[in-house]
Amino acid sequence: MSRPDPSACLNLSSSRTRQLLVGGMRQDFPIFEHPMRGKRLVYLDSAASAQKPQVVIDTVQRFYTEEYANIHRGVYELSEEATQIYEGNREKVRRLINAREIREMVYVRGTTEGLNLLAATFGRQRLGEGDEILLTEMEHHSNIVPWQMLCEQTGAKIVVAPITDDGALDMDAFEKLLGPKVKLVSVAHISNALGTVNPVKEITRLAHDKGIPVIIDGAQAVPHIAVDVQDIDCDFYVFSGHKIYGPTGIGILYGKAELLEQMPPYQGGGDMILTVSFKGTTYNEIPYRFEAGTPDIAGAIGLGTAIIYVQSLGFDAISAHNDKLLNYGTELLQEIPGLRLIGTAPEKVAVLSFVMDGIHPHDIGTILDSRGIAIRAGHHCAQPVMERFNIPATTRASIGIYNDKSDLDALAEGLREVRRMFG
Amino acid sequence: MGDLRDLYQEVILDHGRRPRNVGNIAPPCSHADGYNPLCGDKLTLYLRIEDDTVSDVKFEGAGCAIFTASCSLLTEALIGKSIEEANELCRRFVAMSTTPVEEECDTEGLGKLGVFAGVREFPARVKCATLAWHTFENAVRGSGESAQTE
Numbered sequence: 242m243s244r245p246d247p248s249a250c251l252n253l254s255s256s257r258t259r260q261l262l263v264g265g266m267r268q269d270f271p272i273f274e275h276p277m278r279g280k281r282l283v284y285l286d287s288a289a290s291a292q293k294p295q296v297v298i299d300t301v302q303r304f305y306t307e308e309y310a311n312i313h314r315g316v317y318e319l320s321e322e323a324t325q326i327y328e329g330n331r332e333k334v335r336r337l338i339n340a341r342e343i344r345e346m347v348y349v350r351g352t353t354e355g356l357n358l359l360a361a362t363f364g365r366q367r368l369g370e371g372d373e374i375l376l377t378e379m380e381h382h383s384n385i386v387p388w389q390m391l392c393e394q395t396g397a398k399i400v401v402a403p404i405t406d407d408g409a410l411d412m413d414a415f416e417k418l419l420g421p422k423v424k425l426v427s428v429a430h431i432s433n434a435l436g437t438v439n440p441v442k443e444i445t446r447l448a449h450d451k452g453i454p455v456i457i458d459g460a461q462a463v464p465h466i467a468v469d470v471q472d473i474d475c476d477f478y479v480f481s482g483h484k485i486y487g488p489t490g491i492g493i494l495y496g497k498a499e500l501l502e503q504m505p506p507y508q509g510g511g512d513m514i515l516t517v518s519f520k521g522t523t524y525n526e527i528p529y530r531f532e533a534g535t536p537d538i539a540g541a542i543g544l545g546t547a548i549i550y551v552q553s554l555g556f557d558a559i560s561a562h563n564d565k566l567l568n569y570g571t572e573l574l575q576e577i578p579g580l581r582l583i584g585t586a587p588e589k590v591a592v593l594s595f596v597m598d599g600i601h602p603h604d605i606g607t608i609l610d611s612r613g614i615a616i617r618a619g620h621h622c623a624q625p626v627m628e629r630f631n632i633p634a635t636t637r638a639s640i641g642i643y644n645d646k647s648d649l650d651a652l653a654e655g656l657r658e659v660r661r662m663f664g
Numbered sequence: 665m666g667d668l669r670d671l672y673q674e675v676i677l678d679h680g681r682r683p684r685n686v687g688n689i690a691p692p693c694s695h696a697d698g699y700n701p702l703c704g705d706k707l708t709l710y711l712r713i714e715d716d717t718v719s720d721v722k723f724e725g726a727g728c729a730i731f732t733a734s735c736s737l738l739t740e741a742l743i744g745k746s747i748e749e750a751n752e753l754c755r756r757f758v759a760m761s762t763t764p765v766e767e768e769c770d771t772e773g774l775g776k777l778g779v780f781a782g783v784r785e786f787p788a789r790v791k792c793a794t795l796a797w798h799t800f801e802n803a804v805r806g807s808g809e810s811a812q813t814e
């Protein structure tokens with residue numbers, strides 16, 4: 242290879258960790274060199290999608306420039322190399338979530354596809370008329386709609402565990418709902434609308450005591466906390482690359498090998514088969530059985546580098562940075578007259594969702610936008626949460642590793658301007 | 665880049681806070697619903713039409729300041745107009761709000777409604793401004809179909 246692997250220079254170093262804690266990693270992200278609306282970009286929408294560090298961009302660029310070929314196909318060197326890099330990335334993912342085996346990592350397009358895959362295979366195989374799927378009130382639409390579609394096909398039914406006024410999962414109610422008809426539990430590790438961290442280990446233990454399998458939607462968790470799927474003991478764990486500073490179009494479905502092995506395939510096509518004839522087809526082993534067609538090879542490779550990048554900072558430092566900004570931001574926002582935070586659970590990450598008396602979130606969003614501040618306004622693909630709190634929408638600021646206190650100062654200043662304009 | 669004040673001018677803030685002609689008309693000559701799925705803006709517009717003239721317009725709805733002000737200003741602008749004039753105003757309002765930012769936009773004869781030209785700086789918000797007007801066109805057509813942005 243002519244150039245070294247861009248991620249080769251990343252190892253856990255105390256100077257990088259210190260940098261994160263002092264000022265954030267803005268200088269690693271080229272997007273911040275470009276102004277927004279003529280102003281410094283204040284990006285507070287990482288829960289929707291995270292920006293990409295230069296090293297991830299370089300990895301993808303180098304792959305297309307120097308290493309590109311299709312995988313699992315060519316007998317020539319380039320294809321074999323591409324295959325090696327692509328397959329090698331499964332090991333990086335395995336280490337990120339501490340899974341037992343590499344073959345438990347299924348490449349998917351993202352969390353949404355992972356959950357749809359599970360509904361169409363595992364769910365379809367295991368659920369019937371009258372069975373129940375236990376979800377929570379704080380799920381993202383992608384952990385609701387695939388199950389509703391499955392219910393239409395099978396006659397199964399969804400039951401919903403409620404949340405408390407501060408946005409935590411009501412564990413007493415959850416336990417009571419875990420009745421004899423429940424055949425599956427699917428829960429967010431961290432809520433994108435509220436920031437609440439759910440006690441997924443406890444949830445899994447309660448469900449497993451009754452022999453019920455557990456799916457965890459980890460979309461918001463992997464960027465923020467060290468995830469250990471063996472410690473949680475969940476049966477499936479799903480996440481998206483783009484929220485952990487990697488490319489779009491790639492995500493991971495983790496499943497315990499013994500369960501993946503029993504599942505029927507999802508989509509049919511190339512790569513997921515061993516032999517095909519018109520008399521019949523034999524399916525490939527896991528994880529390939531679930532990976533029909535040419536995948537997002539560059540995306541997977543970019544994700545591998547994103548994982549190395551995040552690990553080079555360490556999750557201790559990432560969590561400390563996140564907690565620091567959560568506390569700072571919470572205090573700042575509470576000083577704004579007429580502002581109410583939605584989601585104040587004791588266990589939460591730096592997602593600041595709020596409403597302001599008499600001012601619609603879209604007006605807040607536009608006024609902040611004009612100041613170069615990117616936040617999300619709306620229902621955050623979690624309409625049941627909005628219904629629970631009896632509000633049409635919230636404004637949400639969410640933190641990534643490039644943010645620092647000055648971003649939250651800018652937010653607070655923008656909100657004071659909103660208050661002034663609307664009186 | 666236009667100043668944000670171009671958009672959130674006193675007129676919009678005032679009508680957003682204290683919308684005029686809120687309520688229904690019982691029975692209306694015609695009514696129509698409008699919905700913007702992206703923002704959740706929602707309205708029902710009620711019309712009374714006498715001798716080809718819009719004699720009364722009222723609305724019930726909920727949404728952002730731009731949307732609410734647009735509904736409110738629509739009612740003020742259209743009451744007393746002939747159907748033909750009202751339709752022409754709708755056409756001109758929508759044309760103004762959707763003129764690309766880099767082009768000169770025509771606010772001639774739109775009076776106070778000209779403030780909505782500022783919405784062009786914020787493409788995500790254009791629909792908040794135009795929804796009421798599309799809904800009015802539907803109500804006049806009496807088709808009973810509901811207006812939806814997108």
Ligand SMILES: Cc1ncc(COP(=O)(O)O)c(C=O)c1O
Binds near residue numbers: 289431
């Ligand atoms: C909790 C949660 N689940 C699922 C998703 C869906 O992820 P994706 O759109 O990457 O498939 C998101 C993204 O917003 C999320 O926050």
